Amino acid sequence: MADNPDDLRTALGQVRFLGSARNGTAEARLIHITSLALIPLTLYFVWLVLDLLHMDYNGARAELGHPFPTILLLAFILSGIVHMEVGMRSIIVDYIRGHARAWALVVNTCFAALLALACVYATLRIGFT
């Protein structure tokens, strides 16, 4: 909104209370930042999976254990799981209301956190053992 010169209020005063008063921008920012990161990371992940296809167990493990794949895989996992947690949050608040909504949000966050821990642990274990 442009600053109206005839208005005695400041530019901030003119726009205050016009939008959401909650925390929508933090979610929008998280979704956008993670989706931007996920464009190259997803392409790398697909390339990595294609590269692993012709390998046996030991070969795939050795390949995944190198620093470069480990770091990029961790970046893919973390940005992907944050992205899906925030994305599912917006689906939940759109379709579910009341107490069920609150529980769905809790389950969503716990599921994402557990999944992130499991994936990060497994990825590090491949690299370190």
Add this chain to the structure above:
Amino acid sequence: MTTTDAAPGKRRPRPLSPHLGIYKLTMTMAMSIAHRISGAALYVGVLLLAWFLIAASSDAATFGVFSAFIESFIGRLVLFVFTWALFHHLIGGIRHFIWDSGYGMDAPLRDQLAWATLIGGFALTIVVWAIGYAVR
């Protein structure tokens, strides 16, 4: 959230989106819901990635269980749908970045972008699977 939902029965609750009973289905609407569906599919699909990583971090026998599943018909089908959801959602996300920057909102272009999302998602999935079978 609590203030609008607090008193059911006293006043009509605010409508939940999307308003499928209100508007005729357009291509951009169809791709909007396809974006959500593919996102939700990936949400479940990440379990497959977790299984793969946990199996790979264990031992050859544990990994063999995962391998046997993913090479079975059902496993391939699940992986194929996962691949499609991944690419459809990826291209859909790029389309949203184009819209967020203010471009592509006009009538012909927004529909073309929606079609490009649908066709591009399937095309990339088929290309990647062709490469997968070729290098294997």
